[in-house]
Amino acid sequence: MNKRAVAVLFGGNSSEHEISRLSAASVLSHIPRDRYEVVMVGITKDGRWFYYPGPVDAIENGDWEKNPGNRPAYLSPDMAAGGLVIREETGECILPIDVVFPVLHGKNGEDGTIQGLLSLAGIPFVGCSCAAAALTMDKIYTNMALESAGIPQAKWTWCRTFDYKKDPEAVFEKVEKALGYPVFVKPANAGSSVGVGKAVDRAALARCIEAAAACDERILFEEAIVGKEVECAVLGNEEPVAATVGEIVPCNEFYDYEAKYQSESELHIPARLAKETIEEIRRLAVEAFLALGCEGMARVDFFVREADGAILLNEPNTIPGFTSISMYPKLFEAAGLPYPELLSRLIELGLERACR
Template sequence: MKNRVYVLYGGKSCEHEVSIASACNIINELDKNKYDVFALYINNNGTWSKPLQIIKSVTLTELKQLDTSKYSQIQSIFDFFVGVLNTNSIIFPVIHGTYGEDGKVQGMLEMFNIPYVGNGVSASSIAMDKILSKKIFRSQDIPQAKYVSFSKKQFISFKSSCVQLVEEEIGFPCFVKPSNMGSSIGVSRCMTVEELFLAIEEAFNFDYMVLIEEEIIGREVLIAMTGNEEIKCSLAGEWQRNISFFNYEDKYMDEGLTPIIPAVLPKKTYLKICSYAKNAYKTLGCSGMLRADFFITEDHEIYLNEVNTIPGFTQHSMFPLLFQRSENKTYSELLDYLIQLGFSQHKQKNSIQYIKE
């Protein structure tokens, strides 16, 4: 009997469109001879459509049309999980950002005891929270850019003090980011106090906590990691670019981006990056996969920028490219491996005794 793979995508997230693009690639690259593949779509309002089996390939346009206006919605998520899914089923969550990458979906799947691909609840929720993850990485002496943070309530009550703190601790230029958001959404580079005020207000549209970081002048180098207990670290990669900051469109819409794999680095620098990346992976308690993004200065100083527990799987995404070049394997083989890790992690969790006999 084939395993069933339900690719869960869309969701109530500003990264909804990126999720659809990632799902399209995953669905088309999954080996239909090995798996029964289903598209499981959640629209922008959080409504689930009934799963649709994909026999061959699907276009991005077709996946965008799998809305509840065309296909019947799931009347009861409970009935779906209990009645449709079975022991040879696994969920492949590819909802980037809120309500998917932040541990919420993973928590629901844990409650139903359903296997899924990728990171668990705690790793997902902590990694998604930039402020919390930075505090944890700091406790492990993983180098990072200087930063300050404050809530929307603090900013409304003490605007002058908050801006003064940024000027004294960070200075200009600086970057303002929502704490819980990805794909550079709500992120601004600021050169003046006036720009800082506008950027903070923009960031608060996406979260009630903001992070302000110093600008690090250097190359952005990415590492892909896979595994549960045993962690595989990929070659380092970077994008050939002429801009200092990637916004949403640059990351996902620019077809002219050229990946450089492996990134040209001294071996000592690469090994340091791998050490920091693996430390972050272990500290968060990751499983399945993670992408870690670093800045490297001309003096070879290393700074961890951020980590992604559900990295992009679009045609422009670095994570699958890094795996393919590092392991000399296909996109389809990467998906096989991640699914295998998901089943293995689920089996290990089920070996835990929860009731004292």
């Protein structure tokens, strides 16, 4: 049986570069090598691409960049190329690629940019289309789409960074009138809670806006929900399925970047919820997945409000973490789909979509 050539992209010019390395090392350690020929492509923080022939265990700490076998490489938008262009001392050669698995978090990875390049190149890839990736990466547009689809979520509003700099008082008043305190402040386009803050008064709101404004030109404000934070993993193309629901008990005040990746938050699989609530979350996760045009995979995050048990969608993540502590693979493993089989299914879904 001929093995499919799978290019795994990792690193990237993003604030989540380090997390991408951790996720990619985990993916590369579990991908079924009897079925797939794996090609590793590392992208440095300053955006340089390299074909990497070294050991997987050098990826997590960044030592892969020192490998003497690294060769500059790139994906050509020319469909005739059909693979990874590698620069050797004697010239360029093309390594054919059947499918790409972009294990890239945050900007330039899950925002539609790499998906657009792969679409131009005519190379199948794992995960959402360019349009769905761009939509789900932008929290403001995501909220608009979910609101249009009638999917319940927290109350929210937004502003441009330009608006805040021009008239801070007007933004303060807008947020206070619409949401009150406490309120969450988020950059529209940043993943893994980068730049996210919780404001309990106007002084804190100003600090949170400044932090969010450093990450993006548009800022989202959401009411603070008191309740459980839960996540649901979705897999598929036209007929997606949801795994069980997992619950997070953050080690910090809320599930910020540190709580996700640098500390030990408490996880419960399945979530400590009534069976009926879990089934409704699974249903809403699939509904949101389809409403946003997702394909392949997504982790859909929810709140279950303490006061009345209301289920409110928080946000989707179309390239969820694949580290050793990440919820997405853990949820499907709990549902009876082992990590290697999950990866194989994702790869086949990418190839299946390209054949449509």
